[in-house]
Amino acid sequence: MRPTLRALLESLEPAPAVLLNRMGDIVAWTQGYERYARPLGLLDGDPPNMMRYLFTDDRSRAVFPGWDRVADEQVAHLRNESSLYDPHIAVLADELTAAGASFSDRLAAVPAPPSRFGLEVVEHPEAGRLRLSFETLVLADEGRRLVVHLPADQATATALDRLNGRRPGALRAVSG
Template sequence: MSDNELGTFLRTWREAVSPAEVGLPKGQRRRTPGLRRAELATLAGISVEYLTRLEQGRDSNPSAQVLGAVADALHLSLNDRMLLRRLTKEANGGDPLICAAAPSLGRTARPTVRSVLDRLEPTPALVVNWIGDILAHTAGYERLAGPIGLLDDERPNLLRYLFTDERARSAYRDWDRVADDLVARLRHGAPLRDPYVAELADELTVTAGADFADRFMDLAVVPRRTATQHIEHPEAGSLRLLQETLVLPDEGQRVIVHLPADDATAAALDRLDGRRPGALRAVGEAG
């Protein structure tokens, strides 16, 4: 880990949030993306000097009130707020409280979650734990992922497939973006000292080398709030899919639903499912 992960986290999110997202006018041409320090400091009710010290690693012990104000100003999700708190603890040499309270790594999906999947048919949907193990999926997802080899392993894992199976680079036209997002979710969404995370990270560092290791060590890469995937499917052709994620925090799991981004993809998925085109409808482009 770097010596200033807290500062990197704050700077990365400040640069990732647009003025429009926090109700500020876009204004004149900007030299850097996202919010200026002065803008974030004003929104959070702190001084620019103090925010600068936090970002530069010269102060690693902000109060809970300051953390909350900054998190509110950046519109952070619950998971990102927990990571912010965790990084503050680690910067001070303490054990992150969230690690002690985190649920054990789930290897199965609850029956009620499986029932939700049943009601999502024939939409491609799956349940994964925080290291990317696929715990359950719809038949629609099997028809999507099976032909590209994603479900070949006895215990399929999204990260292991993406970084170690040569078919993944052919299947995902935007492989780099998908890789960035999956590693960021592992890095930001899982307990940092979880032994399963360390075991998977060590394995992929050996098998995938810098492709994985550089991403895992880069805290500046954060999970996208919305995602579009381009898949070259051996049976359905070119597919453009929007991804919606529903988090199950008590289990440390999430439900991922893939939706057609255009009419051609909707029709292709219908044909893949043996349905007449028109059953699935395309949804709007991801923001």
């Protein structure tokens, strides 16, 4: 990873921020993301992979009340940011297709462009319900995307502060 990209990621602390490659591998993250994602099981794989988590880990449906939307978004990223003819993508697609129709049906559907920003609701085992605004910055030349999560309300800001061992108010809620 480029040193400037690493420095950018580190400057986003304590916000949960993550760098994903075109296959959904989670390749780098902030400590804030570690504290947020580890209890969810998002970092359990080797390497951790958002697509595998969504389509093969039963916890994902409990974590994301809007699981269908999150799954649609991730498949849209896969389709729009990579070629299904790429051998690495093909292996991942075969693995997830074997896991069930929830992936293969989405892959066969006409893809919509992925959202680059929005609101994600997460049921966190330690922090409760989190409402996170997200922004996605695409690094087109590298096939990577940086996703930054910010609290969408004061309750989420307080919960993330607790996860990070910080005093309440360290993270500011954003709206609109």
